[in-house]
Amino acid sequence: MANKNGRRSFGSVRKLPSGRWQARYPGPDGQIRTAPDTFDTKRSAERWLSLVETQISQGDWVDPERAKIQLGVYAEQWITQRPGLRPRTVELYKWLLRKHIMAGLGGVELGKLSTAVIRQWRADRLEAGVSESVTAKCYRLLRAILNTAVDEDKIILRNPCRVRGADKENPDERPVLTIAQVFDLAGRMPTRFRALVLLAAFGSLRWGEVTALRRSDVAPDASWVRVSRALVEVPGKGLIVGPPKSRAGVRELILPTAIRPDLLKHLESWVKPGQESLLFTGERDGHAVRRPNFSQRTKWTEVVEKMGLKGVHFHDLRHAGNIWASKAGTSTKDLMARMGHDDMRAALIYQRATTEADEQIADRLSKLVDRHREGVTEAMTEKNDGPDGDSVPNG
Numbered sequence: 234m235a236n237k238n239g240r241r242s243f244g245s246v247r248k249l250p251s252g253r254w255q256a257r258y259p260g261p262d263g264q265i266r267t268a269p270d271t272f273d274t275k276r277s278a279e280r281w282l283s284l285v286e287t288q289i290s291q292g293d294w295v296d297p298e299r300a301k302i303q304l305g306v307y308a309e310q311w312i313t314q315r316p317g318l319r320p321r322t323v324e325l326y327k328w329l330l331r332k333h334i335m336a337g338l339g340g341v342e343l344g345k346l347s348t349a350v351i352r353q354w355r356a357d358r359l360e361a362g363v364s365e366s367v368t369a370k371c372y373r374l375l376r377a378i379l380n381t382a383v384d385e386d387k388i389i390l391r392n393p394c395r396v397r398g399a400d401k402e403n404p405d406e407r408p409v410l411t412i413a414q415v416f417d418l419a420g421r422m423p424t425r426f427r428a429l430v431l432l433a434a435f436g437s438l439r440w441g442e443v444t445a446l447r448r449s450d451v452a453p454d455a456s457w458v459r460v461s462r463a464l465v466e467v468p469g470k471g472l473i474v475g476p477p478k479s480r481a482g483v484r485e486l487i488l489p490t491a492i493r494p495d496l497l498k499h500l501e502s503w504v505k506p507g508q509e510s511l512l513f514t515g516e517r518d519g520h521a522v523r524r525p526n527f528s529q530r531t532k533w534t535e536v537v538e539k540m541g542l543k544g545v546h547f548h549d550l551r552h553a554g555n556i557w558a559s560k561a562g563t564s565t566k567d568l569m570a571r572m573g574h575d576d577m578r579a580a581l582i583y584q585r586a587t588t589e590a591d592e593q594i595a596d597r598l599s600k601l602v603d604r605h606r607e608g609v610t611e612a613m614t615e616k617n618d619g620p621d622g623d624s625v626p627n628g
Contacts, residue, residue, distance in 0.1 A: 461477070
C-alpha cells in the first residue's frame with residue numbers, strides 16, 4: 234500500500250539490471266526479507282507485497298527460512314515427537330518413510346512441495362510396482378505430517394496433499410470363514426491352541442489381544458474375557474506389553490455359551506495357577522506365543538490350504554466373528570464396541586455396548602453354533618445309516 238507521497242508503507246520494490254523487479258519487506262521479527270522470486274512488472278511485485286502484508290496482519294504469515302527444512306528431516310522429527318504412537322505404529326511409520334516417502338521427496342524443502350510434486354511422487358511409486366494399498370498408507374502419513382507443518386508449526390501455508398482419491402485403499406476382500414470352518418480349523422490345531430482360535434473368532438480379538446490374556450482376564454465360569462492390554466512385536470526389542478490398539482480396545486466381552494467349555498478345559502490343562510499366568514504360551518519356555526512360532530508350530534499355511542482356504546490369515550478369524558455378530562442383528566454402536574474399534578469421525582471412542590446388548594450378541598452366536606452342531610449331528614446320522622456303519626468323530 235502506498236502513502237500520500239507515493240511511497241509504499243510496507244516493503245519496497247526495485248528494478249534490477251536484468252529488467253525484472255525485486256520485492257523486499259520487514260518480517261514480524263524485524264528482519265528484512267526478499268521475495269523468493271523476481272517479478273515481470275512493478276505492479277506484480279507490489280501485489281505480492283500487499284498479499285504478504287495481509288498475511289502478517291491476519292497472523293497467517295510463515296517464515297520462508299523455516300520452510301527450507303527438508304521433508305525427510307521434518308518427517309523423522311515428527312515420528313519421534315508424535316505423542317501416543319504405539320511401538321508397532323512407530324516402526325510402520327519409519328518403514329513407510331524410509332522405503333517409500335524418502336524416495337523422491339526426502340530431499341525436497343517443505344516450502345517447495347506442491348500438489349503437482351505430490352501427484353508425481355505418487356505416480357512414480359505406483360509405476361515402480363508399489364501397491365495401491367501401501368501407496369495410500371504413505372500418502373495418509375505424508376498428509377498427517379504436513380498437517381502439523383501447517384496447523385501447529387506454521388511452516389507452510391497450506392497442505393499440498395490434495396490429490397483426489399490418493400488416500401483410498403482398495404484391498405482384496407478377505408474371505409469369511411463359516412462357523413463350521415472355524416471349528417474344523419480349531420480341531421486341526423495342537424490342543425494347546427484350540428481355544429486360541431475359538432477366542433479370536435468368537436471374541437473378535439486381535440492377535441496381540443488374545444495372546445496377552447491372563448488367567449485374571451477370564452471369568453471363573455469363562456462367561457467373559459477382559460481385554461486391557463496387547464502384546465506387540467517390535468524389531469530389536471521382542472514382545473512388548475502395551476495398551477490395546479485404541480482406547481476403545483479396552484473392553485469386556487461376553488463369550489458365547491457354546492465355547493465356554495473349551496476355554497475352561499484349556500484353563501485346567503494348559504494354564505498355570507497364578508492369576509498373572511498367560512493363557513497361551515510356547516511349549517518350551519512358557520513365554521508368550523510369538524506369531525512366527527505359532528504359524529510354524531501349527532503348520533498354519535499347510536492346514537488352511539488342506540481345508541481349501543489357501544491364503545487365510547489369522548486375522549480373518551476376527552473378521553469372521555465380526556461378520557457373524559453383524560448378521561445377528563447387532564447395532565453398529567454395539568458391534569463397534571465389541572470389536573474394540575476406534576472411529577474418530579463417528580466419535581465411537583466414547584461409545585460402549587451395554588452388558589445386556591453384549592449378552593445378546595453372545596447368545597445369538599451360541600445359537601449359530603448350536604445350529605452348526607445340529608447340522609453335524611444330522612450328517613453323522615445319515616452317514617451311520619450307510620452300509621459300513623462307521624461313525625464320524627465329532628470335531
